[in-house]
Amino acid sequence: MGAGHDGVALRRQEDATCPRVPAGTGDNLLPQISAEPEPRRRLISVRAPDSDMDLIDTAARMAGQSRSAFMLTASLxxxxxxxxxxxxxxxxxxxxxxxxxxLEAPPTAEAQAALERLLRRRPTGWEEVRG
Known part of the structure; x- marks a missing residue:
């Protein structure tokens, strides 16, 4: 297992049934599961058509959850x-x-030329860094 470009976690799959769990540098992007539930401190407010709310309420009842619990679970x-x-x-x-x-092979001439062009490129518009 190793870290790829831009924090992408790379993992060799050992088995086709391997569960999808965070690996490598991607771990810090996902909430960690702890034994102690975190206290609820923030309110999430959503405006939705009545038909959407009816659908959510029906599904929440079938899941045995409150609307809030259902929406939070689905969102997470x-x-x-x-x-x-x-x-x-x-x-x-x-x-x-x-x-x-x-990854280990030297870059092709075409890839090397593309990288050199990219490194010579001058930032434009919003990319410019102003001091």
């Missing part, structure tokens, strides 16, 4: 999914070896 699940999808990827053994070999 989606947030974790989005963060995990953008902070790590898994490869089987063959693809891991190919990926690792590509």
């Amino acid at each position: 699940q989606r947030a974790r999914q989005i963060l995990a999808d953008r902070t790590r990827f898994e490869l089987d053994e063959d693809h891991w070896r190919a990926f690792h070999a590509a």
Whole structure:
């Protein structure tokens, strides 16, 4: 396992049934699970059409949760999914070896030229750093 560019966690998949858990540098992007629940301190307010609220209420009742608990659970699940999808990827053994070999290989002439062009590029617009 190692850290990739921009904090992307790279992990070799040992088994196709391997659970999707945060790995490497991506760990700090996802909330940590603790034995002690964190006290609720902030209010989340959402405006929604009546039809959406009815749907949420129905699903919450079926899940045996309050509307607030249901919405918070669903939001947290989606947030974790989005963060995990953008902070790590898994490869089987063959693809891991190919990926690792590509990282270790010297850059092609085309890649080297592209990198040199990028490094010579002058920032424009919002990219400019002003002192």
